[in-house]
Amino acid sequence: MTEYLHESVFTWAATPLKFGAGAVDEIGWDLAGQGLTRVLLLTDPGVAATGVPQRVADSATAAGVAVEIYDGVHVEPTDASVRDAVEFARHSDWDGFLGVGGGSAIDTAKAVNLMTTYPADLFDYINKPIGGGRAPGGPLKPLVAVPTTAGTGSETTPVCIMDLLELKVKSGISHPALRPTTAVIDPLLTLSMPPEVTAAGGMDVLCHALESYTAKPFHSFARHTPQTRVAYNGANPISDTWTEKALRLLARSFRRAVLNGGDLDARTDMMLAATFAGMGFGNAGVHIPHACAYPIAGKVRAYRPRNYPSREALVPHGESVSLTAPAAFRFTFPTDPDKHVHAAEILDPAAAEHDPRERLPWALSRLMRDIGIPNGLAGVGFGESDVPSLVDGALQQQRLLSVAPREVGDDHVAAILADSLENW
Ligand SMILES: NC(=O)c1ccc[n+]([C@@H]2O[C@H](COP(=O)([O-])OP(=O)(O)OC[C@H]3O[C@@H](n4cnc5c(N)ncnc54)[C@H](O)[C@@H]3O)[C@@H](O)[C@H]2O)c1
Numbered sequence: 001m002t003e004y005l006h007e008s009v010f011t012w013a014a015t016p017l018k019f020g021a022g023a024v025d026e027i028g029w030d031l032a033g034q035g036l037t038r039v040l041l042l043t044d045p046g047v048a049a050t051g052v053p054q055r056v057a058d059s060a061t062a063a064g065v066a067v068e069i070y071d072g073v074h075v076e077p078t079d080a081s082v083r084d085a086v087e088f089a090r091h092s093d094w095d096g097f098l099g100v101g102g103g104s105a106i107d108t109a110k111a112v113n114l115m116t117t118y119p120a121d122l123f124d125y126i127n128k129p130i131g132g133g134r135a136p137g138g139p140l141k142p143l144v145a146v147p148t149t150a151g152t153g154s155e156t157t158p159v160c161i162m163d164l165l166e167l168k169v170k171s172g173i174s175h176p177a178l179r180p181t182t183a184v185i186d187p188l189l190t191l192s193m194p195p196e197v198t199a200a201g202g203m204d205v206l207c208h209a210l211e212s213y214t215a216k217p218f219h220s221f222a223r224h225t226p227q228t229r230v231a232y233n234g235a236n237p238i239s240d241t242w243t244e245k246a247l248r249l250l251a252r253s254f255r256r257a258v259l260n261g262g263d264l265d266a267r268t269d270m271m272l273a274a275t276f277a278g279m280g281f282g283n284a285g286v287h288i289p290h291a292c293a294y295p296i297a298g299k300v301r302a303y304r305p306r307n308y309p310s311r312e313a314l315v316p317h318g319e320s321v322s323l324t325a326p327a328a329f330r331f332t333f334p335t336d337p338d339k340h341v342h343a344a345e346i347l348d349p350a351a352a353e354h355d356p357r358e359r360l361p362w363a364l365s366r367l368m369r370d371i372g373i374p375n376g377l378a379g380v381g382f383g384e385s386d387v388p389s390l391v392d393g394a395l396q397q398q399r400l401l402s403v404a405p406r407e408v409g410d411d412h413v414a415a416i417l418a419d420s421l422e423n424w
């Protein structure tokens, strides 16, 4: 067999999907077609109030599939809220699951599918080094994802994320078996998203696209065996194709979707962008902004996003990811100036007037100002004295940092966080 020093193989997978206005009303047919008869639908109270979960349940019932709704999903799930959902799910037997909502509902559905199919302590499954990184005992039950935000791409990714309350850090479970079996993606469902949720979700999409586009290329990793090859392969020609397409859609429609939520063309572009970015980062991976986002969200003190549906202190995932993005891309610029410049010019042609290294940070800051994202870590209540503990939290996300295009040590993370206190 040929001896390779570096990786020469990458893998690519995504959830089979149905996309388009009205797709959700066909869902009964999709569920029955998978042979499902008794399904648990997981959603959060805000999404339940839109009536969408009941519409899904009605369509399923009409197709002969019994559905029970659990509307207790926590917005930005925690280990405690996941355990509550698992406890609820155990009151009956299900032959499949539905996740209806944003990343919070779909991620909770993934965890419930895993924990009810192969019961174990939740921390056994959480990624190393925080948890045991245990693999599921085999295939999971069918999970149909119905996203109602243009954001996480969770409907097509093999991960679920949760806040580990005692450790004050976010982490997750990552395994290809978690990937939903089908996604039904209907942009009409996002028309009711408030501007603040649209802005945060869109920044999540943008960071998925930019981080996977600038990730360490797959061929710079050490050679894996088929047994050790991980879902996050690094940037590769297929993920680059999807992430570039996502950037073009975001450039055209992100501001419009935030400023005029009724613009269906903009909503459709954003839903496609979320899907495309998911197809990219779900295989390439994300790196520094996501690694920093987890302690930023986990260590929040009093910040409450303006007009956000949840009343708890929280930094929505898309906000937490975006805060360090300008500084992170300033740091990764030397690894591939052409890609950074290309991404900046897709996003905002006016970036061309700036020094090449500053183009992407400039385009990001200008966008974030326009759509009302906080202006940096100071805007969500952190100061210089918080940097050391945020560094500790970010360094625990080695699964993500290993996909960064250059070595990231504690001094680098500290400098990126210090550079992110105020972005403009
Ligand atoms: N699995 C993954 O690949 C992945 C990737 C990124 C983020 N995440 C996780 O996903 C979670 C965030 O998900 P999100 O950004 O999609 O938001 P979300 O699911 O947390 O929802 C945000 C808020 O918007 C409301 N909402 C959602 N859709 C709505 C609609 N159509 N109309 C009105 N209100 C609506 C919800 O009730 C909630 O209050 C975080 O926990 C994050 O860590 C997962």
Ligand SMILES: [Fe+2]
Residues within 6 Å of the ligand: 152, 204, 208, 290, 317, 321
């Ligand atoms: Fe994300």
